[in-house]
Amino acid sequence: xxxxIERAAAxxxxxxxxxxxxxxxxxxxxxxxxxxxxxxxxxxxxxxxRRAYEAYGKLLKNPRKYWEENLNLPGILGDLSGVQxxxxxxxxxxxxxxxxxxxxxxxxxxxxxxxxxSKNIIDYHGNAFKLRCMRCxxxxxxxxxxxxxxxxxxxxxxxCRKCNGVLKEDIVHFNEPIPIDAAEKSLEEAMKCxxxxxxxxSAVVYPFANLPRIARQKDYGRGFSELYTKDAGHPxxxxxxxxxxxxxxxxxxxxxxxxxxxxxxxxxxxxxISG
Ligand code: APR
Numbered sequence: 001x002x003x004x005i006e007r008a009a010a011x012x013x014x015x016x017x018x019x020x021x022x023x024x025x026x027x028x029x030x031x032x033x034x035x036x037x038x039x040x041x042x043x044x045x046x047x048x049x050r051r052a053y054e055a056y057g058k059l060l061k062n063p064r065k066y067w068e069e070n071l072n073l074p075g076i077l078g079d080l081s082g083v084q085x086x087x088x089x090x091x092x093x094x095x096x097x098x099x100x101x102x103x104x105x106x107x108x109x110x111x112x113x114x115x116x117x118s119k120n121i122i123d124y125h126g127n128a129f130k131l132r133c134m135r136c137x138x139x140x141x142x143x144x145x146x147x148x149x150x151x152x153x154x155x156x157x158x159x160c161r162k163c164n165g166v167l168k169e170d171i172v173h174f175n176e177p178i179p180i181d182a183a184e185k186s187l188e189e190a191m192k193c194x195x196x197x198x199x200x201x202s203a204v205v206y207p208f209a210n211l212p213r214i215a216r217q218k219d220y221g222r223g224f225s226e227l228y229t230k231d232a233g234h235p236x237x238x239x240x241x242x243x244x245x246x247x248x249x250x251x252x253x254x255x256x257x258x259x260x261x262x263x264x265x266x267x268x269x270x271x272x273i274s275g
Contacts, residue, residue, distance in 0.1 A: 004258045005265065008197075008239050009272035012100050015195035015237070019103040020092055021211060022262075025200020025242060027110050029086040029263035032077055036202045037243065041076060052076065056173035063166045067156040071147055080110050080128055088199070089116035091266035096120065098273065103189045107201060107208055109171045122189070124182050124208055126170035131158060135165025137179060142169075178207060190215040195237045198254065200262045203246040212238050216253050241265050 012018055024034035035042045035049075042049040059066040093116045095101035103120045104113050109128040113121050126132065131140045138160055145158045145167070158167040172178060190196070190211045203209045215236040240248055240257035248254045258265050 001258060001260060001265075004256060005268045005272055007256070008241075008258060008269050011195060011237055011239065012095065012197075012269065013273060015100065017193045018095075018101055018195040018197070019105065019189050019193045020095075020101055020197040020199060021201065021208070022092075022104060022106045022108060022113070022199045023201025023203075024108060025202075026088045026262045027083075027086075027108055027112055027200070029088060029261060030083050030110075030112060032080070032083055032108075032110050032112075034200075036204070048076065053174045056176045059168060059173070063157040063168075067147075067158070068151060071151055071156070075128060077110065077128070083110060083112065085112040085116035086263045087267045088262035088265075089113055089118070091270045092199075093117045094270045095273075098270075100273070101197075102193070105186050105189060105208075105211065107205070122182050122185050123170070124178065124186060125172040126179070128169070128171055130170035131167040132170040132179070133160035133163060133165040133167055136160060136163040137181065138162050139170055140167070183207070186211060187214065190236075191218060193236050194234055195239070197239050197241060198248060199241045199266070201242065201246070202244075203248045209247070212248055212253050 024032070025037065028034050028037070034040045037043065089112050092101060092104055092113065096104075096118055103122065104118055105122045105124055106113055107125045109123070109126050111127055111129050129142055131142055131145060132138070147156070147158060150156050150158055159165065160167055191214065193215055196212055196215045198212055203212065216238055218235050238248065238254040240246065240254040241262050242257060242259065243261065244259065245257060249257050
């Protein structure tokens with residue numbers, strides 16, 4: 001592994017536009033369970049995963065009933081309010097402060113990259129501490145709405161102050177489209193980057209798992225190309241940092257994988273860069 005740490009440090013130092021993609025694996029060392037790892041939430045509770053696939057349909061069908069049924073239920077990830085970032089999150093913040101890392105695109109809804117002080121973050125699957133309007137897309141910090149008061153007054157679902165649309169959690173459910181702002185910005189970053197760190201993800205959930213493939217192939221497909229390729233750099237170097245190989249490894253999309261814990265490997269890379 002030491003050789004790979006040096007290699008990643010050298011690649012990052014020479015990169016012109018490096019970005020990072022992260023998944024649930026980067027937060028396990030903060031005590032937040034992942035989904036498909038050996039102790040993953042879906043691995044251990046296939047029934048819970050099945051119910052998660054039904055949530056968006058239920059919301060669309062009857063937003064009031066959905067809110068009334070779910071308001072008092074604990075979130076799938078448990079109580080995130082006291083959770084703190086770990087050395088892996090802080091290492092990415094350091095890479096940003098060094099001017100090396102330009103953007104983080106995360107699948108995680110746990111807000112930990114924000115808490116770690118990173119600036120340019122795309123919450124691809126939303127943020128557990130926000131609500132989002134299903135009509136105009138406006139987001140609100142959840143604490144701006146007293147949801148229990150609304151429930152007691154029989155005034156659920158919460159409504160958007162701008163357009164009166166129905167608000168939902170900002171978290172993106174299975175079968176729900178990725179919010180257009182996050183989807184577009186992420187495509188631009190994937191096309192622009194010349195290096196992509198892929199940290200703590202099984203890389204099986206789409207469309208997120210397409211981003212490393214787009215960065216590697218620099219071709220989003222007919223019709224879109226000219227829109228996104230005008231700033232396209234060269235095919236990006238893809239570096240995986242994960243506890244186990246993924247389809248990106250198997251399909252030869254990643255140039256190499258550094259297998260192990262993000263909370264150990266990322267700080268080691270930063271130490272090597274900072275010398
Ligand atoms: N360091 C490195 N890798 C780790 C660590 C760690 N400390 N802990 C776990 N891993 C690895 C696991 O082995 C697994 O390969 O991280 C990966 C996490 O994969 P998933 O649990 O599938 O999480 P993720 O890829 O983020 O899931 C994508 O699926 O359920 C939905 O919306 C949810 O955003 C989530 C999406």
